[in-house]
Amino acid sequence: MGVTFDPWQEGAARLVLGKDKADRYACTVGGVVWSIPRQVGKTFTVGSLIIAICIEFPGTKVLWTAHRTKTATDAFRAMQGMVKRKRVRPHLAPTRTDGIKAGHADQEIMFRNGSLIMFGAREQGFGRGFTNIDIEVFDEAQILGTKALEDMVAATNQAQHPHGALLFYLGTPPRPEDPSEAFREKRNKALSGKSTNLIYIEFSAEPDSDPDDRAQWPMMNPSYPKRTPTESLLRLRENLPGDDSWNREGRGIWDPVASAGVIPATSWAERADERSLAVDRFALGVECGPDLSWASVAFAGQRKDEAWHFELDEDQHTKGRGVAWLVPHVQYLTEHNSQIRSVVVDVAGPVAALLEQRADRWFFKGTRLAVTPVKVAELGAGCSRVLDGVVTGWLRHIDQPQFTAAALAAGKRPLGDTGMWVWSRKTAESDITPIQAGTLALIGAQASTVRKPTRKSGGRRVVTT
Incomplete structure (x- = not known):
């Protein structure tokens, strides 16, 4: 050849x-x-x-x-x-x-x-x-x-x-x-x-070596310097964001084994069902990441067999990072899906920057799109229900990579001395907004009373409760 x-x-x-x-x-x-x-x-x-x-x-x-x-x-x-x-x-x-x-x-x-x-x-x-x-x-x-x-x-x-x-x-x-x-x-x-x-x-380079120790280069990259010149590795070093990325992608070093997340990986894999479909009690969950650098929208509902289902909204992948796309996207979803019974948010979280309270109701700023806020106790109970549903089998998902990554990366943060807990990030790089949004969506799907979103009808806006 x-x-x-x-x-x-x-x-x-x-x-x-x-x-x-x-x-x-x-x-x-x-x-x-x-x-x-x-x-x-x-x-x-x-x-x-x-x-x-x-x-x-x-x-x-x-x-x-x-x-x-x-x-x-x-x-x-x-x-x-x-x-x-x-x-x-x-x-x-x-x-x-x-x-x-x-x-x-x-x-x-x-x-x-x-x-x-x-x-x-x-x-x-x-x-x-x-x-x-x-x-x-x-x-x-x-x-x-x-x-x-x-x-x-x-x-x-x-x-x-x-x-x-x-x-x-x-x-x-x-x-x-x-x-x-x-x-x-x-x-x-x-x-x-x-x-x-x-x-x-x-x-890989030696795990404890200095990130800029060039003596490690022939060890981590056997094509250096014959096939991969010095400037190529310097360019890679310059353009990878921070030492952690450089150590992993440039130097081949694996992160130390981290403690397991709350959701067992085996149980999560067993609940994957690509054909899973909700047919009733539809709800959306919306969550934003720290500094509003990203956001997630999730969907939940009940299946025909009376089990429950949640998933990440796939359309959001086309919207990019940040949150500028979020409110128009949620408005579109609620206006075109009359069966959505609620849009659930955690008003104590980062998404609060996009909300405003009028009288006793919460809305996305500058809109008539009403949302359902959750109380701390409701959020704690919702996180526990997600864990229970995954472990015991009554909650299904469709095996989306980003949703799976968030679920398995989520740790646990205690809520004072109550014995309850909510999701937390195990590392600074973990994006757990998908599982947080999924939890909020499930809370809305299972709730007996909800705050229904505003909809357009015949050119007029109607608010129902």
Whole structure:
């Protein structure tokens, strides 16, 4: 193929292709796990290896997934350059586009021998429903929940590759708020010394070293200085926000194991149901983060089987950070969904900056959109109900990554000596507004009496209580 690997790449590739006595890949069960900083060369290494396998074994089917669309597209573009090499290009399918499909929804590399590499983003649902997949690459594996993993790994059950399926988990050390249980579990299993069927490779600086100690650079980045020059790492250092991000994404250092959140990860995963749907008692919950730097809107209601459901409003992802979008968005939701019985807020929280009280009622400033405030005791009871619902099974969600990250990052803050508690952030970086908003929405859905939002009707505004 005209590709030359550096020593670390050759060694890593040999490990991937190592076989057992039955002539099967030795890691076909546990997979290939790389915890590797940015700008080391993982896409080139794994991409080149996969292209070679596709050429060597006709009919090989590959899924390359990332959490974000941009990351999946970046990998696709990088591998387009690889397959256009002089010695590789003749192996591409003889199509009008030389074996490359670069549509908005379909990004594929097709080979003359029937092998195929498909690219897509997990946030768009890519990777589910496929069968007979031989190789799966989970890029951005630090953002990979166990439920999504379960859905996608099943695609390799009928793999046709003669030496078994290969699963690649490629990522940087996760942030505290990332839904990273699958990646963490793989690392923990490897470090326990008890695993016999997975490959784990971790490049990192020494955890206690100075963030600016350049003597650590060859250790954390084996492509330095031959492939990655000094200015590239300096640029990365300059543009990553703070030492924590630089340590994780630039130096490959994992955060110390934090105390577990209030909601058990196993219970949360068991309550995931992508088909869950509320049919009655709809309510919204609205919460803002500190300094009004972000906000979340959540929805809750009762299902047909009388269980309860809550979820994060997906449309808010298009609105950006800050809160300028929040009030118009909530107004739109309430005016177009007459079944919403209340919009619940915590007037003692940051959202108070967007509210005003008129007589005995609370409204979003400058609007006639009435909200339902919760008392401290109601909020404490609501947090306890969410925990109870997740653990005992009467509360379901649809496995949204941002909602999951918030739920698993939420700690507990006692409310004085009452024995009650509310959600709190375990770390300064944790964004728990989604689970806070979800709790408020559930309070509104389950409440016997609520303050209904103002609506438009026939050009006139009507307030009902």
